Amino acid sequence: xxxxxxxxxxxxxxxxxxxxxxxxxxxxxxxxxxxxxxxxxxxxxxxxxxxxxxxxxxxxxxxxxxxxxxxxxxxxxxxxxxxxxxxxxxxxxxxxxxxxxxxxxxxxxxxxxxxxxxxxxxxxxxxxxxxxxxxxxxxxxxxxxxxxxxxxxxxxxxxxxxxxxxxxxxxxxxxxxxxxxxxxxxxxxxxxxxxxxxxxxxxxxxxxxxxxxxxxxxxxxxxxxxxxxxxxxxxxxxxxxxxxxxxxxxxxxxxxxxxxxxxxxxxxxxxxxxxxxxxxxxxxxxxxxxxxxxxxxxxxxxxxxxxxxxxxxxxxxxxxxxxxxxxxxxxxxxxxxxxxxxxxxxxxxxxxxxxxxxxxxxxxxxxxxxxxxxxxxxxxxxxxxxxxxxxxxxxxxxxxxxxxxxxxxxxxxxxxxxxxxxxxxxxxxxxxxxxxxxxxxxxxxxxxxxxxxxxxxxxxxxxxxxxxxxxxxxxxxxxxxxxxxxxxxxxxxxxxxxxxxxxxxxxxxxxxxxxxxxxxxxxxxxxxxxxxxxxxxxxxxxxxxxxxxxxxxxxxxxxxxxxxxxxxxxxxxxxxxxxxxxxxxxxxxxxxxxxxxxxxxxxxxxxxxxxxxxxxxxxxxxxxxxxxxxxxxxxxxxxxxxxxxxxxxxxxxxxxxxxxxxxxxxxxxxxxxxxxxxxxxxxxxxxxxxxxxxxxxxxxxxxxxxxxxxxxxxxxxxxxxxxxxxxxxxxxxxxxxxxxxxxxxxxxxxxxxxxxxxxxxxxxxxxxxxxxxxxxxxxxxxxxxxxxxxxxxxxxxxxxxxxxxxxxxxxxxxxxxxxxxxxxxxxxxxxxxxxxxxxxxxxxxxxxxxxxxxxxxxxxxxxxxxxxxxxxxxxxxxxxxxxxxxxxxxxxxxxxxxxxxxxxxxxxxxxxxxxxxxxxxxxxxxxx
Ligand SMILES: Cc1ncc(C[n+]2csc(CCOP(=O)(O)OP(=O)(O)O)c2C)c(N)n1
Numbered sequence: 013x014x015x016x017x018x019x020x021x022x023x024x025x026x027x028x029x030x031x032x033x034x035x036x037x038x039x040x041x042x043x044x045x046x047x048x049x050x051x052x053x054x055x056x057x058x059x060x061x062x063x064x065x066x067x068x069x070x071x072x073x074x075x076x077x078x079x080x081x082x083x084x085x086x087x088x089x090x091x092x093x094x095x096x097x098x099x100x101x102x103x104x105x106x107x108x109x110x111x112x113x114x115x116x117x118x119x120x121x122x123x124x125x126x127x128x129x130x131x132x133x134x135x136x137x138x139x140x141x142x143x144x145x146x147x148x149x150x151x152x153x154x155x156x157x158x159x160x161x162x163x164x165x166x167x168x169x170x171x172x173x174x175x176x177x178x179x180x181x182x183x184x185x186x187x188x189x190x191x192x193x194x195x196x197x198x199x200x201x202x203x204x205x206x207x208x209x210x211x212x213x214x215x216x217x218x219x220x221x222x223x224x225x226x227x228x229x230x231x232x233x234x235x236x237x238x239x240x241x242x243x244x245x246x247x248x249x250x251x252x253x254x255x256x257x258x259x260x261x262x263x264x265x266x267x268x269x270x271x272x273x274x275x276x277x278x279x280x281x282x283x284x285x286x287x288x289x290x291x292x293x294x295x296x297x298x299x300x301x302x303x304x305x306x307x308x309x310x311x312x313x314x315x316x317x318x319x320x321x322x323x324x325x326x327x328x329x330x331x332x333x334x335x336x337x338x339x340x341x342x343x344x345x346x347x348x349x350x351x352x353x354x355x356x357x358x359x360x361x362x363x364x365x366x367x368x369x370x371x372x373x374x375x376x377x378x379x380x381x382x383x384x385x386x387x388x389x390x391x392x393x394x395x396x397x398x399x400x401x402x403x404x405x406x407x408x409x410x411x412x413x414x415x416x417x418x419x420x421x422x423x424x425x426x427x428x429x430x431x432x433x434x435x436x437x438x439x440x441x442x443x444x445x446x447x448x449x450x451x452x453x454x455x456x457x458x459x460x461x462x463x464x465x466x467x468x469x470x471x472x473x474x475x476x477x478x479x480x481x482x483x484x485x486x487x488x489x490x491x492x493x494x495x496x497x498x499x500x501x502x503x504x505x506x507x508x509x510x511x512x513x514x515x516x517x518x519x520x521x522x523x524x525x526x527x528x529x530x531x532x533x534x535x536x537x538x539x540x541x542x543x544x545x546x547x548x549x550x551x552x553x554x555x556x557x558x559x560x561x562x563x564x565x566x567x568x569x570x571x572x573x574x575x576x577x578x579x580x581x582x583x584x585x586x587x588x589x590x591x592x593x594x595x596x597x598x599x600x601x602x603x604x605x606x607x608x609x610x611x612x613x614x615x616x617x618x619x620x621x622x623x624x625x626x627x628x629x630x631x632x633x634x635x636x637x638x639x640x641x642x643x644x645x646x647x648x649x650x651x652x653x654x655x656x657x658x659x660x661x662x663x664x665x666x667x668x669x670x671x672x673x674x675x676x677x678x679x680x681x682x683x684x685x686x687x688x689x690x691x692x693x694x695x696x697x698x699x700x701x702x703x704x705x706x707x708x709x710x711x712x713x714x715x716x717x718x719x720x721x722x723x724x725x726x727x728x729x730x731x732x733x734x735x736x737x738x739x740x741x742x743x744x745x746x747x748x749x750x751x752x753x754x755x756x757x758x759x760x761x762x763x764x765x766x767x768x769x770x771x772x773x774x775x776x777x778x779x780x781x782x783x784x785x786x787x788x789x790x791x792x793x794x795x796x797x798x799x800x801x802x803x804x805x806x807x808x809x810x811x812x813x814x815x816x817x818x819x820x821x822x823x824x825x826x827x828x829x830x831x832x833x834x835x836x837x838x839x840x841x842x843x844x845x846x847x848x849x850x851x852x853x854x855x856x857x858x859x860x861x862x863x864x865x866x867x868x869x870x871x872x873x874x875x876x877x878x879x880x881x882x883x884x885x886x887x888x889x890x891x892x893x894x895x896x897x898x899x900x901x902x903x904x905x906x907x908x909x910x911x912x913x914x915x916x917x918x919x920x921x922x923x924x925x926x927x928x929x930x931x932x933x934x935x936x937x938x939x940x
Contacts, residue, residue: 110474235285242291243626281313296336320370345410377452380407413438531717537747586612632669650675678739679856680880691884850910882938
């Protein structure tokens with residue numbers, strides 16, 4: 013019982029002591045508190061904030077080293093009187109949510125009953141269902157074209173909650189029952205389709221690659237979703253500021269077009285990923301109030317609690333608030349309102365402050381009687397709050413994230429917030445409603461089965477109008493078309509523009525000029541000294557000047573523009589900065605001055621390859637997310653690409669990105685002094701593992717120009733969902749003009765180069781040298797030495813893409829074996845057949861790169877590969893090429909050895925060559 017009646021002096025004193033333990037002068041404190049209360053009452057909130065700010069300033073003057081706490085009590089941020097009214101038909105929406113839950117559950121359980129290995133998740137969507145449903149019914153806008161239309165909101169869904177999104181699409185008539193029965197059975201569905209069935213397989217997680225008209229954003233790899241969502245929101249602003257997309261409503265004016273928003277639904281466990289938090293600062297710095305994160309705080313991850321001994325919501329509150337986000341805590345449902353209203357001693361807040369998440373989880377896993385005894389039984393003040401409630405009512409007390417009214421209020425506050433991104437920390441229960449075997453259990457994440465009593469409990473708990481039979485058989489449930497549920501569902505989506513998620517791929521094509529119009533300098537280089545990096549930058553500068561294509565190009569750098577000679581672009585097209593340039597740049601007088609502008613075109617990301625890749629992906633998928641084709645070129649240190657942010661590249665590939673990744677100063681020996689952590693010898697190998705990535709290692713400026721042009725044609729004109737990876741290097745070379753007739757070979761990955769000057773007409777023997785990128789130049793010298801020192805004639809080939817040669821070879825081979833088209837010859841075989849003798853292939857990458865074509869080398873021809881396996885070193889390019897044995901003398905020796913092994917020259921020649929060039933056995937460069 014309350015020790016004193018509320019309002020009495022004794023009660024107030026008690027309350028004060030509880031709120032401010034250790035107060036040495038309660039009367040004085042009271043005066044200050046009363047003064048503040050008067051100020052708020054008479055001056056209003058604005059005035060009160062001003063005075064508190066002034067006090068803080070004064071406190072600093074007195075060097076009090078005082079800071080306001082970022083963490084607030086464990087209660088809802090939105091007070092009951094400030095809660096927006098719920099506009100929907102609450103009961104209908106509750107029933108709809110229950111149906112989604114059921115169908116999602118049935119989908120997983122049925123798939124696993126059929127084939128136990130398929131997997132899937134029930135518990136995550138069980139916690140997220142209400143959060144999704146309020147979005148679908150009230151907030152997520154679909155894209156509507158034409159006047160008065162809307163570009164569509166961009167929604168990132170928590171990946172293992174995908175069954176819930178399918179369940180909704182089923183009710184909306186976008187998926188059939190047969191489709192739901194092919195959840196995680198994409199191969200079987202494809203086979204059924206080939207046989208005339210209309211069924212489609214449903215991917216485990218959101219994968220635009222697998223369901224291109226449905227999913228927009230792959231989120232299956234934890235952490236990439238949050239990062240991508242931030243950069244999507246930023247890219248949306250970039251398009252607006254550059255005048256490429258209609259400016260979004262920045263006011264709250266009634267009737268103004270609602271702004272496009274990025275909504276991101278993520279797990280609380282997922283927030284542990286470094287990428288999840290990596291974009292928080294930029295989102296706040298650029299005031300991205302078009303971005304809402306909803307963190308589904310069910311307090312559990314896969315193995316156990318997210319923060320058993322702490323409170324993840326408190327932790328995330330301080331992290332997000334510290335980064336400058338507006339934080340909305342959505343912790344307790346409406347049925348708690350009455351308890352809070354009766355809780356005059358703030359016993360609830362104090363009890364929450366003592367309860368860690370591991371304990372909250374145990375409370376969710378147990379029933380009302382347990383919660384009465386163990387939570388409310390902690391003190392008389394708590395006990396009295398629930399003494400008029402039954403155990404069942406206690407059991408049904410909702411967490412905020414399971415209360416449609418509270419969720420709606422939080423979302424409404426989020427979309428009304430201006431000047432900062434918003435995060436909603438929604439407290440939910442993992443496995444909500446899954447009964448004694450699921451809800452809040454440690455093992456719930458892995459649960460794929462639900463049987464007998466649990467199924468019936470579920471149906472009862474959510475009041476689903478299903479027969480026991482249907483429940484036990486896990487039949488899908490679809491209310492009649494004219495039921496209030498279905499009518500409401502259709503009406504709400506119609507009001508919000510249609511179904512979602514929906515991926516579109518109907519952006520108009522962009523014209524690509526003829527290659528000689530933009531790259532004559534490279535095609536007719538005529539021996540001019542130039543590096544391929546320089547050639548790339550010059551080509552980019554020319555493309556940027558094109559009236560139609562130019563504005564659609566998005567140059568992206570992660571603080572390396574100067575390294576790659578791109579500083580001139582700062583002035584030419586400006587660096588995107590939403591606030592413009594609020595300072596006089598130190599180099600204002602220079603022709604290449606550092607120019608930031610609100611409509612700047614370059615995305616200068618600072619030192620974040622992950623952020624740069626997320627920007628690149630946003631631009632590379634603009635054709636589908638914005639119906640506006642953009643063409644990003646992200647240029648970076650090649651070591652910090654596929655290796656550093658490879659998983660982001662994989663996700664970009666899933667998302668059907670179109671654009672260019674430029675691995676600059678690539679190769680293990682081309683970066684000279686930079687050493688072990690900078691010298692990349694394997695990005696080309698990783699690149700070949702990404703199915704829609706086409707990787708190129710050009711040696712000459714004309715190759716580079718032809719390849720970039722080819723890529724633009726495929727991506728912008730033909731609309732192929734591919735992206736190009738090109739390696740370029742800073743080493744200057746005399747650039748030849750494009751020889752006649754080579755274009756096809758350049759673009760298929762291999763072509764013959766003209767014979768080297770001084771090639772003997774009547775050689776002692778013949779061999780073939782293959783090279784790519786930087787090392788092709790070593791190969792050219794080796795060919796000259798072979799002729800001059802050993803009277804051996806070398807046929808020369810440039811291999812612009814080993815990966816493409818290998819892919820084509822594999823396809824042809826497969827078709828032959830499976831009885832498809834016969835007789836086609838892989839391009840590599842065709843070209844190499846025109847050459848003679850053993851073949852030596854050398855690149856600036858690991859040997860596995862040229863090894864990819866071994867199977868397509870013409871029969872009977874010896875094939876020797878050279879490469880840069882091992883850790884890099886700091887030294888000059890020449891020293892490094894000696895060390896990795898890709899210098900001319902090593903290439904010559906290998907060619908001679910191959911000829912000797914073939915019996916084409918005297919067996920003693922290699923020894924003579926070793927003596928002549930001073931080569932002897934030593935440790936392997938890759939030895940450890
Ligand atoms: C990068 C990465 N690591 C691990 C996983 C495997 N995984 C999938 S879901 C999951 C737990 C997710 O927990 P949480 O984010 O809290 O979401 P919940 O299911 O609890 O809603 C893990 C570890 C993954 N998908 N991606």
